[in-house]
Each structure stands twice: as C-alpha cells, then as structure tokens.
Amino acid sequence: MSDHAADRRRFKRIAFDAKTELGQGEMIWSVKLIDLSLKGLLIERPEPWLGDQAKDFFVNIHLTDDIDIAMDVQLTHEENGQLGFVCRHISLESIERLRRLIEFNLGDPQELERELGALIEV
Numbered sequence: 001m002s003d004h005a006a007d008r009r010r011f012k013r014i015a016f017d018a019k020t021e022l023g024q025g026e027m028i029w030s031v032k033l034i035d036l037s038l039k040g041l042l043i044e045r046p047e048p049w050l051g052d053q054a055k056d057f058f059v060n061i062h063l064t065d066d067i068d069i070a071m072d073v074q075l076t077h078e079e080n081g082q083l084g085f086v087c088r089h090i091s092l093e094s095i096e097r098l099r100r101l102i103e104f105n106l107g108d109p110q111e112l113e114r115e116l117g118a119l120i121e122v
Helices: 003-010 092-106 109-121
Strands: 019-024 027-036 040-044 057-064 067-079 082-090
Touching (some): 040 067, 082 092
Antiparallel strands (some): 027 040, 067 082
C-alpha cells in the first residue's frame, strides 16, 4: 500500500468549498478546493499548470474575508486533473482553525481525537 493510500485511511477528508490560492515562488493560482484533511488537501489542477513538483508550495484557504488557513505543502500526486498535497508546515493559529473546521464537519469529537493521534504518530 502506498503512503498516500494509507493516509486516506487514517485521515478523513471533508469536502469543502472555499476560495483557495496555491502559490510557488512568484506564481499564484486561484484553485478549486475539492477536499481537506488534517494531513493535506486535494485541488483541481489549474490551467495552465506550471508548478514544479520538486519545490514546495504554499496554500491559503480563505474561510472569511479576514480568516485564513495557511500552510506550506508538497505535491504528492497528480491524477485525473487533480493535485494532492501533504502539509509540511502549518502555524498553530491555522491548525486550530483547521481542527475546528474538521471537528464541525466530522460531527464526532472522538473521531477527531483519533485523527489527531494519527497525525502525531506520522
């Protein structure tokens, strides 16, 4: 089993629609967010796609006009017009916002605790 497949089993992905920007160096793409987890995210590949898989990216997910989730991510896979990223760095403020968002969407605090435990093991 690939690492990606194992992560899908440990981390529930939630479908979430929010204004999202993906960037690398000087390039910034407005992208469609497909889903999000504590470990990463999946987006539709923007056109034209000029990203360099060997370099890190940054993502800003705009929850409201003045509240964002920001993270540094690495591209892990590209399939069927979609790009999957794993989170490499996230601030405490952003992880708290992401945790609350996932908790709200899971509707089960115990499931969130299991996911947080799996995240710490990684």
